[in-house]
Amino acid sequence: MRHQNLTAAARVALARRTDRPSAREYIDAMIDDFFLQHGDRLHGEDESVLGGVGFFHGRPVTVIAQQKGSTLEENLACRFGMPNPEGYRKAVRLMKQAEKFSRPVITFVDTPGAYPGVEAEAGGQGEAIARSIACIAGLKVPEVAVFIGEGGSGGALALGTADRIIMLENSIFSILSPEGFASILWKDAKRSDEAAEVMKLTAEDLWELGICDVVISEGTEGAHAAREYVFDRVEREIEAALCALEKKSAGALAEERYRKLRRIGDKNKTERKDHGRSETFRTGKSQR
Numbered sequence: 001m002r003h004q005n006l007t008a009a010a011r012v013a014l015a016r017r018t019d020r021p022s023a024r025e026y027i028d029a030m031i032d033d034f035f036l037q038h039g040d041r042l043h044g045e046d047e048s049v050l051g052g053v054g055f056f057h058g059r060p061v062t063v064i065a066q067q068k069g070s071t072l073e074e075n076l077a078c079r080f081g082m083p084n085p086e087g088y089r090k091a092v093r094l095m096k097q098a099e100k101f102s103r104p105v106i107t108f109v110d111t112p113g114a115y116p117g118v119e120a121e122a123g124g125q126g127e128a129i130a131r132s133i134a135c136i137a138g139l140k141v142p143e144v145a146v147f148i149g150e151g152g153s154g155g156a157l158a159l160g161t162a163d164r165i166i167m168l169e170n171s172i173f174s175i176l177s178p179e180g181f182a183s184i185l186w187k188d189a190k191r192s193d194e195a196a197e198v199m200k201l202t203a204e205d206l207w208e209l210g211i212c213d214v215v216i217s218e219g220t221e222g223a224h225a226a227r228e229y230v231f232d233r234v235e236r237e238i239e240a241a242l243c244a245l246e247k248k249s250a251g252a253l254a255e256e257r258y259r260k261l262r263r264i265g266d267k268n269k270t271e272r273k274d275h276g277r278s279e280t281f282r283t284g285k286s287q288r
Contacts, residue, residue: 006170009193011202012178014170015149019224021231023050023065023108026148029231030238031056031063039090043123046087048078048111051094056106057239062098064091064159065108068149081150082115085128088158092128092135104142104242107159112177114155132158137257140250144241146234147171147203147212148223163257164241166214167203168230170222173211174201210264214241 006014014020027034027050034054038045050065068074068081075081098105114125136143136159145162151173160173167173175181178192181199206212216233219226245253 008196008202011170012196014222015172021227023067030235040086043086046084048083049087060103062094062103062105066111079115081111084115084120085123085125088128088132092132095135099141107145109147109151109156109160110149111155112150113152129154129158137161142245163245165212166237167212168216169218172201174199
């Protein structure tokens with residue numbers, strides 16, 4: 001059952017719930033023998049970005065995930081899921097490693113955005129994000145991104161430029177927070193609920209625009225109340241995506257990823273899958 005009557009602001013609130021399943025929970029639920037790797041080999045470690053190798057349905061994979069904490073102490077350690085430059089540089093290191101050894105890449109996106117602190121900016125935050133986007137866009141191995149909560153700004157885009165984008169029903173993906181949008185556009189952060197409606201940031205909005213490929217139901221209450229169900233659905237969709245992508249050559253993957261990005265918003269040529277149903281939109285009508 002989908003929350004058809006929920007407002008965009010209500011979905012933002014669900015995406016931000018502190019008891020929502022974290023990236024580490026998804027990894028523990030579906031990745032076997034996960035070996036966590038640390039550091040960017042340039043500056044240091046970033047606890048807001050988890051990265052490592054493991055096995056998904058018997059195949060070796062590289063997993064990169066943005067991690068939020070469940071307690072105040074954990075959130076302070078990972079800056080509430082906002083990566084520093086070293087987090088994105090670690091992601092680039094692991095993506096290049098995955099390409100070298102022909103391992104598919106799975107990313108879990110859950111961040112309000114990259115950390116905006118002075119030290120992060122001085123450390124090259126913008127360059128680190130740009131390099132991560134460029135790296136992931138040009139990968140010659142299959143890449144699947146799963147949005148499990150917030151997907152804010154370039155901080156999310158750095159791990160979300162994928163062959164297949166899977167979004168949970170109450171996850172979001174936007175250029176910035178609704179509060180920031182309202183502050184810039186109307187000089188009033190209190191109008192964030194109104195901003196959420198016009199930003200087209202929900203999974204359903206993004207599916208309609210051709211940005212998101214799959215929308216996964218969270219049950220009647222949300223992912224926080226249906227963990228095993230959501231883990232199972234996410235695992236199935238990742239497996240389906242990888243099975244399809246692994247049949248393509250390295251050159252074909254990069255070319256199709258480029259064409260996918262170029263046609264975002266064109267409903268006439270966008271193929272989508274929603275709740276196990278494949279639809280091809282042509283002249284505004286679906287054909288099965």
